[in-house]
Amino acid sequence: MLEDVIDLLACPACGAALTAAGGALRCPSGHSFDVARQGYVSLLHGDARPGGDTPAMVAARDAYLGAGHFAPILAAVGAAAGRALAAGPAGGVVDLGAGTGRQLADVLERTPERVGLALDRSPAAARRAARAHPRLGAAVCDVWRGLPVRSAAAALVLNVFAPRNGPEIRRALHPGGRLIVAVPTPRHLGELILPLGLIGVDERKRERMEEALGPHLELVEAEPCEAAMALPHPDLERLVAMGPSAWHADQAALGERIAALPDPAPVTLSVTVATYRPR
Secondary structure (H helix, E strand, O other), X not given: OHHXXXXXXXXXXXXXXXXXXXXXXXXOOOOEEEEOOOOOEEOOOOOOOOOOOOHHHHHHHHHHHHOOOOHHHHHHHHHHHHHHHHOOOOOEEEEEOOOOOHHHHHHHHHOOOOOEEEEEOOHHHHHHHOOOOOOEEEEEOOHHHOOOEOOOOEEEEEEEOOOOOHHHHHHHEEEEEEEEEEEEOOOOOHHHHHHXXXXXXXXXXXXXXXXXXXXXEEEEEEEEEEEEEEEOHHHHHHHHHHOHHHHOOOHHHHHHHHHOOOXXXXXXXXXXXXXXXXX
C-alpha cells in the first residue's frame, strides 16, 4: 500500500516530502500526483513519459516467473538481502525496475518489519506490483531523471536485470545501507541465443556496471548463481515475450524456431549477485 511507503517517497519535481490526501500525493510546493485506482502512483514529471514493458510483456513475465524457472535468482537475491538487512539500518527496501514485484515481495516475506517500494517505468508493471504484497507500494518513474525517494531513506536497494543510476542510488541509500544487483553473465540462456535469434549478453556487462557504480558504491561481495533449467516450449515463448528480444521478434519465425528445439529444452541460468555499499 502506498500509505506504508509514504515516508520513503519524495516529490520528483522539487524533492520535498509527499503526503497523501484526497486520492493524490502532494508536496508543500503544490505538486500533485493522482493515485490510480489500481493502487499505484505515477511520479513522472515534466515531459517524462511512461515506457518499459508492455502489458503483454508483463503478463508473460508473471506467467514465466510463476512457473518457478528463475527461482534460483529469487533465492540468491533474497538471501543476500536477508544478510544485508539483518545488520543494516532502519528503513525501507526500494526495488528499481521492480517489474511484477515478485522479488521485492520475497524480500518482504523474509523481513516482516520492512516496507517495500517498487519503482518501474511501466504502468503495467506498477499495476501488477501494487498487489504483489500487503507492505508494498508501487510508483512509475524514470530512473534516469532521478529517483522519487528521500535521501538516505533506503536501507536496501534491489536491482535485478534493470537500469542502474549510480549517483541516485547512492543518494537514496542510507550510509549503512546496501545495493544488491543481479546481472546476467554471458552464459545466461546461451543455448537459446543463436537458435532463437535472441539479444545476447554483452561480454563487457560487468565491466560497464563497475564503471557506472564504482565512483559511488564499493563492491562488498559477488556470488555466482547458476542452474540448469528445462523449459517447455510455452515457457520458451514467454521467456522471449518478457525480455528485450520481444521488441523485434517475428512471431511466426519464432514459433518455427521453438518447434525445432527439444521439448523441454535444456537452458543455462547464469547470473552474478553482487552487493555494494555506499562510498
